[in-house]
Amino acid sequence: MKKCILLVVGMIVSVVVQAGESYECSRGEPCLDHGAQVFHYRCTLCHGNDGLGEGILPLSLKNYPNTNLLQPRFGKDRASLAHIIRKGGKIDKVNDEMPPWEDELNKREIDSVVMFTALLHRDLDVALVMLKQQAKNITPNKRIGRAIYLGRCALCHGKQGKGDGKMVRIIKDPPPFNLTLSRANDKYLHDIIARGGEAMGRSAKMPPWGTDLSDKEIAAIILYLKTLRQ
Numbered sequence: 307m308k309k310c311i312l313l314v315v316g317m318i319v320s321v322v323v324q325a326g327e328s329y330e331c332s333r334g335e336p337c338l339d340h341g342a343q344v345f346h347y348r349c350t351l352c353h354g355n356d357g358l359g360e361g362i363l364p365l366s367l368k369n370y371p372n373t374n375l376l377q378p379r380f381g382k383d384r385a386s387l388a389h390i391i392r393k394g395g396k397i398d399k400v401n402d403e404m405p406p407w408e409d410e411l412n413k414r415e416i417d418s419v420v421m422f423t424a425l426l427h428r429d430l431d432v433a434l435v436m437l438k439q440q441a442k443n444i445t446p447n448k449r450i451g452r453a454i455y456l457g458r459c460a461l462c463h464g465k466q467g468k469g470d471g472k473m474v475r476i477i478k479d480p481p482p483f484n485l486t487l488s489r490a491n492d493k494y495l496h497d498i499i500a501r502g503g504e505a506m507g508r509s510a511k512m513p514p515w516g517t518d519l520s521d522k523e524i525a526a527i528i529l530y531l532k533t534l535r536q
Contacts (some may be wrong), residue, residue: 347456358374384420441522
């Protein structure tokens with residue numbers, strides 16, 4: 307069994323090295339591993355855990371734009387991918403549901419996620435192995451919690467948790483909750499994040515994240531949520 311695992315890991319590293327890209331991160335340099343982390347935290351809400359467009363939003367909202375990254379309509383090379391990630395819906399032909407990330411991600415993060423998106427196009431199986439490792443390897447902290455929150459929660463609850471995210475124009479009756487007013491304990495927060503609003507007697511529009519996020523990731527979100535409270 308161990309030999310099989312080592313063989314698989316060796317094959318993955320070999321594929322990446324053959325592609326001429328850095329798998330392990332040097333300090334401050336863009337790399338595939340960091341790109342997988344950024345993608346996992348910031349992009350899967352729309353693009354799905356495998357980049358095939360089956361994220362929470364496309365599956366929940368009617369007429370949501372196609373977000374399958376394996377069917378690229380705009381960015382097909384590194385330069386155009388980076389431009390789309392930076393500008394998002396500010397570009398005429400890109401749907402305005404695509405957020406501009408230039409104010410949220412630094413150059414290293416953008417360059418890394420461009421590398422990873424290119425890997426998704428080139429070798430989906432290798433990319434998926436890298437994504438699955440991200441959830442297993444974290445230590446919960448506020449920084450990671452903030453990154454996951456901005457990628458998964460801010461679109462509804464807003465960047466500051468005030469219930470004023472972009473989706474408030476679509477999600478009504480009730481609108482997204484103002485998280486700065488929450489005084490719920492950690493167990494309740496874990497349960498509503500993992501199981502979703504309907505299972506907890508709250509809004510059915512709050513999706514269950516238990517199949518998308520690990521317990522460590524949920525713990526990190528909870529640490530960050532408590533910093534938003536008034």
